Amino acid sequence: xxxxxxxxxxxxxxxxxxxxxxxxxxxxxxxxxxxxxxxxxxxxxxxxxxxxxxxxxxxxxxxxxxxxxxxxxxxxxxxxxxxxxxxxxxxxxxxxxxxxxxxxxxxxxxxx
Numbered sequence: 446x447x448x449x450x451x452x453x454x455x456x457x458x459x460x461x462x463x464x465x466x467x468x469x470x471x472x473x474x475x476x477x478x479x480x481x482x483x484x485x486x487x488x489x490x491x492x493x494x495x496x497x498x499x500x501x502x503x504x505x506x507x508x509x510x511x512x513x514x515x516x517x518x519x520x521x522x523x524x525x526x527x528x529x530x531x532x533x534x535x536x537x538x539x540x541x542x543x544x545x546x547x548x549x550x551x552x553x554x555x556x557x
Contacts, residue, residue: 452538453478456521465519469503470512474521476500477536489525491533 456474460466476497481490494509503509513536517524523537 452481459521463519465515469501469508470516472501473497473503473509473512474516477522477538481538489523489535489537491535493533 453475456478460471477490477492479500480492480497481487484490494506498504498506498509501509503512513522513524516522525535525537527534
């Protein structure tokens with residue numbers, strides 16, 4: 446159990462001070478982690494948007510794609526879209542800055 450909950454705990458720690466992340470991002474990330482756990486911790490995982498939307502309770506494809514792109518742009522995941530509705534997209538969980546050139550930005554409160 447600890448092995449499957451660590452990525453979610455790490456994500457929550459990372460987003461704690463990141464004002465860009467909202468509840469939909471969190472739901473989608475949790476759904477992606479659930480899918481990964483079902484696939485015995487595969488990395489990357491292959492997913493269809495409708496699978497994750499159903500688990501995350503996201504009804505709008507536009508919202509889903511925006512949030513997944515946000516998570517990738519912010520460095521929380523690596524997203525490889527298939528651009529084909531009959532082919533699954535790939536999601537990588539271990540962000541490698543040397544590949545992406547990005548890291549999650551951890552926001553801190555200004556103490557000035």
